[in-house]
Amino acid sequence: MEAEINFYLMKSNFLTIKNLTKIYDVGSPSEVVALNNFSFSIKKGDFVTIVGSNAAGKTTLFNLINGSDSPTSGEILLEGEPLSELPEFKRAKLISCVRQNPNDSVIVSMTLAENLSLAKINGRSANLDKGVKKEWKKEFKKILKSFGLGLEKRLDDKVSSFSGGQKQIAALLMATISKPKLLLLDEHTAALDPNVSKMVLRITDQIVKEEKVTTLMITHNIRQAIEHGNLLILLEKGRIGFKVGDSQKRSLNIIEIENLLENGLAKFGKF
């Protein structure tokens, strides 16, 4: 009976992380526990912001989810299916990622339209049809116009001529145009100046809302974590240190969280 209920709970959750542990250099003096029996689950359409100090396990968590690294133990389920059983190319279709470095999520030697077309092809084999289709270009133009940044005029320009913020907007659109189930944002505004960062986050909100894509966003900026998303998780030494939902989140202030971060760390005897 209990097993059945557990199974039901698992099913109702969109992304479930069960007892995930990742230890680097097991058994050696430099052994590092990046994630320590970490569990949590989120529902479809959730926009989760993840904060935490350096080495809290944020990036490790993302690497385990997108499959570029494998856990020491534990598992990750997407709609009840273990991710580890998915072949790599299927995972790439289901889970999109925008990284911190603006040059890491786009192909800079190609035009914006070509980049977006690559994202359109994502999930199937390429053929010898024209790479950039007319009807796709129309679609790109429409979406880009809705951002109000004039990027629709730059579809035929090489992405190498774009600013960091423009590259990240392109990356966001590339990440979501293939309709992934999960969007991972790994400090995607950290390399941008505050104004551009704000603009990129505005577009992020817009895209997440329109595409209704379940999103996890890592950030160093506590204000961002509070202002965006509906669930905030504070990671600490590979565990959840603190978790707040939508209603509580709004009443939080930055100083409170900063205190929590400090107190939390003090509890572990560091600093």
Add this chain to the structure above:
Amino acid sequence: MDSLLFTSVELGLLYAIVVLGVFLTFRILNFPDLTVDSSFVLGAAATAIFIRNGVPGILSIFVGFIAGFLGGSLTAILHTKLGIGKILSGILSMSILYTVNLRLMHGPNVSLLNQPGIIEIFKVPTNHFYLILFLITVVLIIKFLIDWFLQTEFGLWFRATGNNEVTAQSFSINTKLTKFIGIGLSNGLVGFAGGLITQYQGFSDINMGVGTVILSLAALMLGEALTSKNKIPILTFVIVIGAILYQLIVNIALQLGLAGSDLKFITALIVIISLLIGGRNKFLSYEKQLFNN
């Protein structure tokens, strides 16, 4: 002097096909492929053997393409399946193909003994016009095929692989496949050109491929120095011009009294000068490739 000019143009057009192949690996795929020196001979040897055995010249050049493709596949397999570095994969298959070429030709060279090849049809002793017209047609067809290919869906995959392999994989691009096809096609073109040049000169020789990579790079850089544009149809065009320019420079150097054995020095000099005047940034990728792999 006129005859010298025409000969340069003919050779330039023939080698332009090699340079277009090298463009695919060095420039688009970011793969400094050294296989070229021997896949060139492989295409030449295979073509020569087929012609000697009575296969019409027009069919034999396609044999050159297939042979070159197989030669390139060897490098691609060494690199993608066995995980050997880019440069070393090329050097290894160069070594393997040297033996294969000798075996194929049963010796260091094969003469065509005036057996009719496709070049013979257009080669009139006193008139270069028809041959040049034929070669221009062939080169333009290949140029437009490359332009078309790089704009297809698979072409986008191919270009993405060369620019950033990790990002390409995150768009579920099978980068092993794109590399295999890319290196294969590139060497296929090189083998095809080897077959044509065999017919042009009337023999194939085990040493005819020595220095093809550096020659192609010189022609490639000469061509690229002619434009500041980065669009593929423009690049494939200036590369052809670069190949012809290279042959002209070489011929002028010979006219000025340099020995044939001095040419390698001249070629390297052209590459170095192109690197300097072309702007370091534009060509930095070459240096990066050669030292990082």
